[in-house]
Amino acid sequence: MRRKGTVAMTNNEETRTARLYSAKAPEKADSDRFVAFLRRKYGEGVELEWVEDRTMRNGFRLEVGTHVYDWSEKGLFKQFDAYLNKLRRTETASQPVIPLIAEALKDWTPAALAEETGEVISVADGIAMVSGLENAAYGEILLFESDIRGMVLELDRSRIGCILFGDGDLVVQGSTVRRTGKTAGMPVGEKFIGRVIDALGNPLDGKGGIPHAEYRPIESPAPSIIDRQSVNEPLETGILTIDSMFPIGKGQRELIIGDRQTGKTAIAVDAILNQKGKNVVCIYVAVGQKVSSVLQLVDDLAARGAMEYTVVVNSGASDSAALQYIAPYAGCTLGEYFMNKGRDVLIVYDDLSKHAVAYRTLSLLLERSPGREAYPGDVFYLHSRLLERAAHLSDARGGGSMTALPIVETQAGDVSAYIPTNIISITDGQIFLENSLFFSGQRPAVNVGLSVSRVGSAAQTKALKSAVGTLRLDLSQYREMEVFTQFSNDLDESTQKKLTYGKGLMYLLRQQRNEPLSQFEQTVLLTAALGRVMTDIPFDKIEAFKKGFLAYIEEKNPELHDLVKADTALTAELKDKIVALAQSCKASAELR
Numbered sequence: 001m002r003r004k005g006t007v008a009m010t011n012n013e014e015t016r017t018a019r020l021y022s023a024k025a026p027e028k029a030d031s032d033r034f035v036a037f038l039r040r041k042y043g044e045g046v047e048l049e050w051v052e053d054r055t056m057r058n059g060f061r062l063e064v065g066t067h068v069y070d071w072s073e074k075g076l077f078k079q080f081d082a083y084l085n086k087l088r089r090t091e092t093a094s095q096p097v098i099p100l101i102a103e104a105l106k107d108w109t110p111a112a113l114a115e116e117t118g119e120v121i122s123v124a125d126g127i128a129m130v131s132g133l134e135n136a137a138y139g140e141i142l143l144f145e146s147d148i149r150g151m152v153l154e155l156d157r158s159r160i161g162c163i164l165f166g167d168g169d170l171v172v173q174g175s176t177v178r179r180t181g182k183t184a185g186m187p188v189g190e191k192f193i194g195r196v197i198d199a200l201g202n203p204l205d206g207k208g209g210i211p212h213a214e215y216r217p218i219e220s221p222a223p224s225i226i227d228r229q230s231v232n233e234p235l236e237t238g239i240l241t242i243d244s245m246f247p248i249g250k251g252q253r254e255l256i257i258g259d260r261q262t263g264k265t266a267i268a269v270d271a272i273l274n275q276k277g278k279n280v281v282c283i284y285v286a287v288g289q290k291v292s293s294v295l296q297l298v299d300d301l302a303a304r305g306a307m308e309y310t311v312v313v314n315s316g317a318s319d320s321a322a323l324q325y326i327a328p329y330a331g332c333t334l335g336e337y338f339m340n341k342g343r344d345v346l347i348v349y350d351d352l353s354k355h356a357v358a359y360r361t362l363s364l365l366l367e368r369s370p371g372r373e374a375y376p377g378d379v380f381y382l383h384s385r386l387l388e389r390a391a392h393l394s395d396a397r398g399g400g401s402m403t404a405l406p407i408v409e410t411q412a413g414d415v416s417a418y419i420p421t422n423i424i425s426i427t428d429g430q431i432f433l434e435n436s437l438f439f440s441g442q443r444p445a446v447n448v449g450l451s452v453s454r455v456g457s458a459a460q461t462k463a464l465k466s467a468v469g470t471l472r473l474d475l476s477q478y479r480e481m482e483v484f485t486q487f488s489n490d491l492d493e494s495t496q497k498k499l500t501y502g503k504g505l506m507y508l509l510r511q512q513r514n515e516p517l518s519q520f521e522q523t524v525l526l527t528a529a530l531g532r533v534m535t536d537i538p539f540d541k542i543e544a545f546k547k548g549f550l551a552y553i554e555e556k557n558p559e560l561h562d563l564v565k566a567d568t569a570l571t572a573e574l575k576d577k578i579v580a581l582a583q584s585c586k587a588s589a590e591l592r
Contacts, residue, residue: 187212238274238516249459251392258433288354478502
């Protein structure tokens with residue numbers, strides 16, 4: 001996408017002036033060479049004008065409109081510095097600096113390339129308005145003085161709107177800005193695993209620089225339909241409620257939605273912890289979070305060995321809106337690097353509500369027209385082009401996958417607000433966390449009625465699928481019956497049994513943080529519960545029964561692990577055996 005502007009130096013009928021800055025006037029032979037070069041490059045209608053500049057004792061500077069050829073000492077040094085940085089990003093990055101410079105000097109030749117420059121019109125709130133740069137492209141990185149970088153986000157006929165990635169106080173009105181010809185990108189590589197980085201790929205954990213394998217643009221097209229395959233492999237979260245009723249498959253996009261402080265991040269962290277030893281790279285993207293919260297999360301992951309396969313991308317609440325805007329795309333770019341190498345990736349965006357607010361801030365500062373809830377009209381595209389990049393690649397593309405767990409915060413449980421409805425329509429299902437369930441002690445506080453996985457049992461093991469049975473239907477009936485009977489004290493025996501059974505299932509689904517369950521443990525617990533083993537166990541002792549039953553199996557019947565296979569459905573005989581074991585455990589534990 002390029003901005004329309006005047007055609008530079010190509011119309012023979014138009015006379016343009018090229019200015020040559022140097023300490024001394026050029027000799028006639030040199031002047032003739034300059035004129036010949038200009039006419040080859042820009043046509044016949046170009047006149048050369050010499051301007052004395054005593055600061056350029058060696059070299060010269062040639063300006064043709066917005067194009068600049070800088071062969072001064074400063075300009076040549078900048079070229080060499082860029083060439084040296086390019087060398088250091090290759091395999092020679094581990095060499096000492098001095099030998100590397102000596103090697104670079106042997107092969108380096110100054111390039112006679114035009115550098116297109118513009119001028120800063122105004123700068124405020126992390127937004128710079130720039131004139132000139134008529135060929136700048138949307139998403140291109142611009143270089144300001146003091147080495148501040150920015151990205152083109154608004155194209156107009158008379159100016160360019162640019163978001164700044166550094167200290168905006170160092171950019172002043174009237175300063176020079178240059179095109180780089182590059183789109184925004186970030187370094188990627190295996191060495192990023194286990195590190196905490198910012199939205200630009202810089203380390204934040206104080207462990208030194210991170211060697212990288214390559215640079216990738218933060219914006220890239222989503223895999224095509226041909227490059228994908230169906231979502232059919234489970235990505236187990238270790239959370240009984242989710243894995244049993246709302247299974248998540250590799251390559252799926254499952255939204256976690258709910259009010260503030262209802263356990264959204266806890267679900268995502270438990271899913272990360274459950275990937276230990278499963279060769280899954282996890283990426284946690286924190287957008288607009290408090291630094292203390294992110295530090296606590298990193299400490300928790302490190303204490304449980306999860307940082308060995310996790311990358312944390314942090315753009316905190318104190319960062320600029322520009323950095324918060326690009327953070328999810330940076331994390332996704334890192335995930336794509338591993339996905340394209342055939343690896344499985346789990347990426348968490350915490351949260352996209354704050355991401356949308358950051359984009360709204362930038363859009364209003366760029367004077368774009370506000371729409372519903374003051375968000376710009378393209379806010380849907382903001383998240384669709386991010387989440388569509390999650391996929392399960394075809395075998396021809398290596399078979400890698402990237403599973404996305406976006407998090408969205410609601411206000412008073414309103415899922416019909418603008419951003420929640422947008423992301424619900426993009427994702428493959430949602431896990432809705434309800435306030436009333438959370439405050440009643442149900443953790444995780446998943447609303448069975450409003451939650452859904454559109455992939456469903458296709459992303460579930462056969463053993464767990466056969467163990468789930470009528471669990472969701474039973475819970476739905478219990479919730480409905482509970483509403484109708486809460487004002488009645490006179491209940492018949494059948495209704496009381498159904499309420500007791502349903503409430504027992506709710507207690508079964510309660511699960512402490514950082515205690516994921518394996519697929520085997522989930523299967524035997526569900527089989528026992530749906531076999532009506534727990535109907536006469538007091539609710540406050542169900543948690544003890546769960547732990548005791550699992551320990552009982554390990555002690556008395558370890559061979560059950562070999563019988564309950566993930567790729568084989570449970571037979572009626574095996575279900576009866578599990579129920580009998582549960583009854584035996586209940587009798588021995590005296591839980592009645």
